Amino acid sequence: MWREIDNKLVREFRFKDFQEAFTFMTRVALIAERMDHHPNWFNAYNYVRIELSTTEGSEMVTDRDRKMSHAIDAILE
């Protein structure tokens, strides 16, 4: 479900409503603090779009991003 677009891992999520979407975002925020790796993300009501990338000189997808994408997927299982 994650696609690599312009050197970023990107996934879109749709939830029932804002409550469910923001609850998911809080879980991602806690993961982000623990991993010390933070998403670029957009939310509109029940829609969340997450972009993961690492800046090492230029922007690229690294193992940190892949690890975080797996941790995010695990929330929804």
Add this chain to the structure above:
Amino acid sequence: MWREIDNKLVREFRFKDFQEAFTFMTRVALIAERMDHHPNWFNAYNYVRIELSTTEGSEMVTDRDRKMSHAIDAILE
């Protein structure tokens, strides 16, 4: 699972870890703001205890508490 103890509706929850517990709490907080009715609650790592009651002169369990308990249960379904 909710028990009525000392004029309060009480339920205990156990989650996998703190992340999961606090994510649940965020959802309850959003419900509380929407309902304008707020829990008394305690958290220790993966454990959450919620007490619901309404103060109308004295403390008692009212329909607002029952409605909120149902909304909380619906999170976990």
Add this chain to the structure above:
Amino acid sequence: MWREIDNKLVREFRFKDFQEAFTFMTRVALIAERMDHHPNWFNAYNYVRIELSTTEGSEMVTDRDRKMSHAIDAILE
């Protein structure tokens, strides 16, 4: 600080770090649930961009958006 761009109220915020930015977002989320009016927003680490608009046939800025922008400003005072 809010500007009206393309029929939306838009404001950008910069915080010390992700913790501070996401804490702010949680407060906005609680306001949104209480007002039953939700932002379109983007976050990257310490940066938050909020767009407020109302869809009534077409997208426009209404009093609901202005009221929400004031409530958001009040967080930071």
Add this chain to the structure above:
Amino acid sequence: MWREIDNKLVREFRFKDFQEAFTFMTRVALIAERMDHHPNWFNAYNYVRIELSTTEGSEMVTDRDRKMSHAIDAILE
């Protein structure tokens, strides 16, 4: 403001309302995940009580608790 009671660091906080209290709690939750050290805490509307301790055989106050208490205090400065 933190007192050592029964081998725990304890502090009580009062906020304007639930929104402000839960926003504070979210910040503490992010700190907790980053430090991998979690509070025992109670909330009722605008009131938050935090207890910090470390279990090493028995429960005691350690440098981890003092460090976390300082990080929590820094939120409110």
